[in-house]
Amino acid sequence: MRSSARKPTSSPPQADPAPVQTTKRSASKQPKSLPLAPGVFAERLGVEMRHPELLRQALTHKSAEQEVGLPPNERLEFLGDAVLGLAVAAHLYRRHPELAEGDLTKLKAVAVSETVLAKVADDLDLGKYLILSRGEEQSGGRLRVSILADGLEAVFAAVYLDRGMGIARRLILTLLDERLRAIERAEHELDYKTLLQEKIQELHRTPPTYRLVDQSGPDHDRTFVAEVRVSGRVLGRGTGKSKKQAEQAAARQVLADE
Numbered sequence: 001m002r003s004s005a006r007k008p009t010s011s012p013p014q015a016d017p018a019p020v021q022t023t024k025r026s027a028s029k030q031p032k033s034l035p036l037a038p039g040v041f042a043e044r045l046g047v048e049m050r051h052p053e054l055l056r057q058a059l060t061h062k063s064a065e066q067e068v069g070l071p072p073n074e075r076l077e078f079l080g081d082a083v084l085g086l087a088v089a090a091h092l093y094r095r096h097p098e099l100a101e102g103d104l105t106k107l108k109a110v111a112v113s114e115t116v117l118a119k120v121a122d123d124l125d126l127g128k129y130l131i132l133s134r135g136e137e138q139s140g141g142r143l144r145v146s147i148l149a150d151g152l153e154a155v156f157a158a159v160y161l162d163r164g165m166g167i168a169r170r171l172i173l174t175l176l177d178e179r180l181r182a183i184e185r186a187e188h189e190l191d192y193k194t195l196l197q198e199k200i201q202e203l204h205r206t207p208p209t210y211r212l213v214d215q216s217g218p219d220h221d222r223t224f225v226a227e228v229r230v231s232g233r234v235l236g237r238g239t240g241k242s243k244k245q246a247e248q249a250a251a252r253q254v255l256a257d258e
Contacts, residue, residue, distance in 0.1 A: 041129040045155070047171060051162050058154035061147060063133035070131065073154035080153030083160045084112055087169040088176070095184065106255060110183050111176060115194045117149035120175050126151055196228070196251040204230055210247040213237070226250050
C-alpha cells in the first residue's frame with residue numbers, strides 16, 4: 001500500500017523576520033516616494049532571484065524599519081562585507097602570484113573601499129531602489145555614499161544566500177571589473193587619497209591636507225615633493241612628476257605604514 005506521507009521540502013533562505021504589526025500605518029507614515037520594485041533591480045543585476053524577499057530586505061535602510069515595517073539590511077550588510085572581501089581577495093591572490101601579502105592587502109583595501117562601492121552602486125542606480133524613511137529621503141539619503149556602499153554589500157549577501165557563492169562571486173567581479181583592472185594597473189591614484197581621507201576622518205573627524213614642499217629639475221622633467229598633514233602634523237611624504245602624483249604618493253606611503 002502506498003504511503004500517503006508527503007516528502008519533506010527544503011525551506012528557502014529566510015530574510016530576517018519583520019516586526020509584528022498590530023495596527024495599520026497612517027498615511028502620514030508612508031515613505032515620501034515609493035522606490036522602484038526590487039524585481040526590477042534584480043533584472044538590472046542580471047540575476048534571477050528565487051527568493052525576492054531577500055533582495056527587498058537588502059534594499060531596506062534601517063531608517064525605514066518603523067515606517068514600512070520591514071527588517072533593515074544591516075545583518076545582510078555584515079555578511080555581504082565578508083562575501084565581497086573573499087571574492088576580491090581570491091581574485092587578487094590568483095591574478096598576482098608575484099605580490100606579497102602586504103601589497104595584496106593594500107589593493108584589496110582600495111577595491112572594497114566605501115568610495116569604490118558607492119561608485120559601483122551609482123552605476124547601477126541603486127539609490128532609486130532603496131527603501132528609506134521620509135526623513136532620510138528628504139535629507140538626500142538616496143545619494144549618500146555610506147548608504148549606497150552599505151546597500152551594495154547587502155545586495156551581495158542576498159545574492160549569496162539565494163544563489164550561492166559562485167553566482168555572487170561572478171556578480172561582484174563583473175561589477176568591479178573596470179575598477180579592479182585600474183587598481184591592478186596602478187591607475188587608481190584618486191582612490192589612495194580618498195581611502196586615506198576615509199580612514200583619517202574616522203579617527204580625527206577632519207580631512208587630511210596636502211602641501212607642496214619642494215620641486216626640482218628642468219621644466220620638462222620636474223620632480224615634486226608633497227606632504228600630507230592632519231591638524232598640522234606631517235603623516236607622510238611622496239614624490240612624483242606632477243603635484244597630483246606627489247600627493248597620491250604621500251597618501252599611499254601613509255597607508256603602507258599602517
